[in-house]
Amino acid sequence: MDFGGGDEIRFEHLGRAGVVTLTRPQALNALTHRMIRALDAALCAWETDQGIDVxxxxxEGRAFSAGGDILHVYETGRAGKPPVEFFADEYRLNARINxxxxxxxxxxxxxxxxxxxxISFHGSHRVMTENAQFAMPxxxxxxxxxxxxxxxxPDLGGSFGMYLxxxxxxxxxGDALWSGLATHTIKAEDQGGFLDRLTLTGDPESVxxxxxxxxxxxxxxPTLEAISSHFSQPSLKRVIxxxxxxxxxxxxxxKTLATILTRSPTSLRVAWRQISAGLTLSMEACMKMEFRILNRMLAGHDFYEGIRAAIIDKGSKPQWRPxxxxAVSDADVDAYFAPLGERELEL
Known part of the structure; x- marks a missing residue:
């Protein structure tokens, strides 16, 4: 089956299942715009396909997906053409999965x-093996x-989501399962048998x-109690x-304080407000909010500086501004959440 993903993503109709495989193992399956568009097209087609139940x-490889193709974001952004449409299509896909x-x-x-x-944790079944590692870094x-x-x-108990x-x-x-991020855990060696059974029956619950x-x-x-105590504070300043x-x-x-203080001050303040706000918002409202933030991040300094330090000049220390x-004012943070007018995300 071909939905325009080329050699980066594979689509198969196996038994009762539509099976998607990310096929960029050499790049840790980092998502490209082509992969996002192809997966969205497949989900649209399979939604009404009576032969597909699941x-x-x-x-492929040692990573499910290490994220988006941020080197491309860096290069296009530095060239004055930030890839806004890449993120718009990605966010629409996230909402479709949800x-x-x-x-x-x-x-x-x-x-x-x-x-x-x-592309994984907004689905109904998040199945992780002992090899899995989760992060939002x-x-x-x-x-x-x-x-x-x-x-x-925000839905994770004990302020665990704010901590992450x-x-x-x-x-x-294990932490992913008990926090509610994962719905199930299985042995890595059982993946083949699990998939065979699932494609045969189309019923993930019974399988x-x-x-x-x-x-x-x-x-x-004790650590979970400490996370709950520190990260449930009513402001980022109170957390610190x-x-x-x-x-x-x-x-x-x-150790946690030392880690936080290496992060972008602007990102920390925006993230604290974003996660706090998300607790009472629908998925669609969250994606619209995130698209507003995204546009301001692409027009700013720290995102490109962070990519430079992590990817271009590997291991160098980022110079955050502020x-x-x-030095990050309330007005600075407010600007990230301001409406975009005609540029708002359409879902």
């Missing part, structure tokens, strides 16, 4: 970050947890009952103050 998304009327099963065996999260490159992060992260958004830290499959393997939470209770008070006697607080949280 949609499955998986990937509203899919058919079961949407993401089979995640490896790294899943950024854009990879957007955008604040570390001067960006924000987009692709529906404002819809996904403000630190960008990675978690494994998962036979393959589900309970995963233990990796983060211990809480961590600072505990840092002298608590290794977790000290350089401190105190």
């Amino acid at each position: 949609i499955v998304v998986k990937a 509203s899919s009327r058919k079961p949407y099963v993401a089979l995640i065996d490896g790294i899943v970050m950024g854009g990879g999260v957007g 955008e604040v570390g490159i001067g960006f924000f947890p987009d692709v529906g992060g404002s819809h996904l992260l 958004a403000l630190t960008g830290n990675r978690i494994r499959y 998962l009952r036979g393959f589900f393997m309970q995963a233990r939470r990796e983060t211990d209770r 103050d809480s961590l600072e008070r505990a840092a002298g006697a608590d290794e977790f607080a000290a 350089a401190s949280l105190g």
Whole structure:
């Protein structure tokens, strides 16, 4: 089956399932615009295909998807042509996955970050193996947890989503399961059998009952209680103050504070407001909000500086502007959320 994805993404009708495979393992299955458009076209076609009962998304190689193609974003943005349409199509795809009327099963065996999260965690079934690692590390490159992060992260109990958004830290499959990010965990060695059974029956609930393997939470209770205490504060400043008070006697607080203080101050303030707002917004409203933020990020400094430090001049220290949280005003943050007029995202 060909939906215009070339050699970057494969589509198959196997039994009762429409199966999508990301095929850019050498690039950790980073999403290109062509992949996004092709997946969207496939979902449109399969939504009304009576021969398909379930949609499955998986990937080749050691990563499910490490995110979007940010090198392309850097190059086009620096050339004065930021890829706004890439993100618009990506956000529309995220919303389509969230509203899919058919079961949407993401089979995640490896790294899943950024854009990879957007095409997996808005589906009905998020199935992770012991090889899976989840992160939304955008604040570390001067960006924000987009692709529906404002819809996904606020629902996690104990302020765990705010913790993930403000630190960008990675978690494994046990934490993902117990936080509610993943719906199921299975053994990596069982993926083939799981997929065979799923394509035969088209019924993910019954198949998962036979393959589900309970995963233990990796983060211990004292740490979870600390996350809940620190990250439930009513403002970002209060979060930082809480961590600072505990840092002298608590290794977790000290390490977490040190991590946060390396992130873009602008990204941190925008992300805190974004995740807080998302708690009461629909997926569609979240995507419209994120598109407003996205447009301002593409016109700013820190996103390109973060990519430069992480990808172009690997390992160098980013020079954020402004350089401190105190230098980012409320008015600066408000500007990221302001309406776009005729440029608003249409879903």
